[in-house]
Amino acid sequence: MGSSPSAAATFAAAARIVEGVARRGQSVDAATRDIPHAASSAVRAVALGTLRWYLRLLPALRRLLRDPASVTPRLESLLTVAAHQVVYARTAAEVSVNAAVDATRLIGVPRAAPLANAVLRRFVRERAELFAELDQSLPVRTAHPDWLVQRLLDAWPRQAPAMLEANNEHPPMVLRVDRTRTARHAMREELRARGIESREIQWADTALELARPMSVNELPGFAEGRVSVQDAGAQLAPVLLDARPGERVLDACAAPGGKTGALLEHTPGIHLTALDLASERVVRIAENLRRLGREARLVTADLRRPQDFWDGQPYARILLDVPCSSTGVIRRHPDIKLLRRPGDAAAFARQQGELLHSALTLLAPGGRLLYATCSVCPEENEEVVGAALAAESKLRVAGFPPHAPRPPGAQPRPVGLQLLPGADAGTDGFYYACLEKTTA
Ligand SMILES: C[S@@+](CC[C@H](N)C(=O)[O-])C[C@H]1O[C@@H](n2cnc3c(N)ncnc32)[C@H](O)[C@@H]1O
Known part of the structure; x- marks a missing residue:
């Protein structure tokens, strides 16, 4: 983890990651390399959240741009980062808009500051009406590409709606307990003694699901291999x-x-x-x-x-x-x-x-x-x-x-x-x- 960047620096780094994924086809990990501050957990969280909802946010923003094709990929990514914060974060919308305007300088497009300011202010004002219309489309509402939604509906007609929703949830952090070294209930007690709540997954006898995700560095038993992080499936x-x-x-x-x-x-x-x-x-x-x-x-x-x-x-x-x-x-x-x-x-x-x-x-x-x-x-x-x-x-x-x-x-x-x-x-x-x- 790096030092904590400012809100504008966080937005700028997240925008570069989003651009790498959405425009250059890089994975998050590949896009993260060589970007200042990108290793910070705040930047990663903002970038992942934006990518999760990118296909819902982008059509809304494009409605507000007079000439979407003239907006550079990086500026467009910065706008999606800010829009994500406005819709999905607890930060006041005003703060996110200001951070995005400041970030235009950090991503090398200072002259786009007035445009970012105008578009994001309109987004804040008009987002409810924009989404009321755009969300009629299942791919936009669930932020998946059209073809993937169709594939899932074809393969899993009954389950696809729940799958699409689950794909947008924050995943649980699940531990695998090495029961040759620590019994699962003992591990759960050890976690609880440190104020870490978890529950046993009934059908997976090595699995403990944490109430809240956390850094593995703070997990008792992780460094010496008594627990690992692994989905129960x-x-x-x-x-x-x-x-x-x-x-x-x-x-x-x-x-x-x-x-x-x-x-x-x-x-x-x-x-x-x-x-x-x-x-x-x-x-x-x-x-x-x-x-x-x-x-x-x-x-x-x-x-x-x-x-x-x-x-x-x-x-x-x-x-x-x-x-x-x-x-x-x-x-x-x-x-x-x-x-x-x-x-x-x-x-x-x-x-x-x-x-x-x-x-x-x-x-x-x-x-x-x-x-x-x-x-x-x-x-x-x-x-x-x-x-x-x-x-x-x-x-x-x-x-x-x-x-x-x-x-x-x-x-x-x-x-x-x-x-x-x-x-x-x-x-x-x-x-x-x-x-x-x-x-x-
Ligand atoms: C789904 S990942 C495996 C995850 C791993 N089993 C785990 O649980 O951590 C698939 C792996 O297959 C490897 N792979 C791809 N083609 C391969 C090949 N021809 N021979 C051997 N490994 C290959 C990839 O490098 C990748 O690490």
């Missing part, structure tokens, strides 16, 4: 994989290692290989495991090229947590709404099919593979798994372990299980399917 992975001590297990798309740590805590004694394509992300796995005090064999390689890393010994269990559209985690990464394009799910599906095919060649007969995504698009989930089942004669669907919990509102699919944002379980969106290689 992700905490299902080790239960569904159902590995046994002594087994050879492959975490095939492992970085940054969230589920790697969960697997080792759930089943100490497995021989775990954690593999990822991206070397800088393998470093993150190493850091995570160091904090947890756990060990795995770390490999930087392309899963699609087993000849580069495989010793020929099959794995009894494989977790395949593939790259995906991330449409299940929009509430945590609102930039996804602006970064995804209509063809992305199909492109991910092709990659996912290749990764699944390769992973299956490494699986022992009788072995179990858990396919996982944080996508809510059937194209990347049951359709990828269905195509593999049709193509590979020695593959069959394996049931989930009998002791595996069923999160409230989880949707059984033709193959596998879908957790949806907005369902009663309150998790991110995840898809899981268990597959087994036959011994015949």
Whole structure:
């Protein structure tokens, strides 16, 4: 975290991040690099909030501009940042307008100060009428791109309205407790003694949901790895994989290692290989495991090229947590709404099919593979798994372990299980399917 910037400096840094995401297609993390003050939690919160509501705020602001095309991307981003504060923050509107006017100088467009002032003052006065009209459109009201709203309605006609709403909520901070070191109820007491309230999630026996998000640096037990931050839906992975001590297990798309740590805590004694394509992300796995005090064999390689890393010994269990559209985690990464394009799910599906095919060649007969995504698009989930089942004669669907919990509102699919944002379980969106290689 940096030092606390002024309101104008916060707006200026947030506007640069918003511009990077909305106009240059960068992720928030990429857009944040090299921007003064961008690491400050205040800047991040303002930028994420603006991105969350960008597709509602921008049409309203554009109605107030005589020539929207003449406004530079950075100024437009600054206007959305200020408009977000006006609509969604407790700060007095006047203060936000003044901060935005001051910020024009900081983003290099001082001559736009009068325009920013006029447009934002009108926005403050006229926003109720503007939104009364614009909000008639579901994509604008929920600040999602039209095509994504249509996809969600097609795939999930009943659930889509709740999903769209949930995507705009502030996500809960959920901890995973390493129960080999601290019982969950003891961890809850330890938190309470520090004034940190939490609740146990009934169906996820390692999960504690904090009443309020906080910095991990202030969490007791975090530095020594007794707790980690992980959505409750992700905490299902080790239960569904159902590995046994002594087994050879492959975490095939492992970085940054969230589920790697969960697997080792759930089943100490497995021989775990954690593999990822991206070397800088393998470093993150190493850091995570160091904090947890756990060990795995770390490999930087392309899963699609087993000849580069495989010793020929099959794995009894494989977790395949593939790259995906991330449409299940929009509430945590609102930039996804602006970064995804209509063809992305199909492109991910092709990659996912290749990764699944390769992973299956490494699986022992009788072995179990858990396919996982944080996508809510059937194209990347049951359709990828269905195509593999049709193509590979020695593959069959394996049931989930009998002791595996069923999160409230989880949707059984033709193959596998879908957790949806907005369902009663309150998790991110995840898809899981268990597959087994036959011994015949
Ligand atoms: C969804 S993320 C994995 C998240 C991780 N399992 C966790 O829980 O922290 C997908 C990962 O797949 C990796 N990946 C993409 N293509 C790959 C390939 N061909 N071989 C191995 N890893 C790959 C990406 O680098 C990325 O880290």
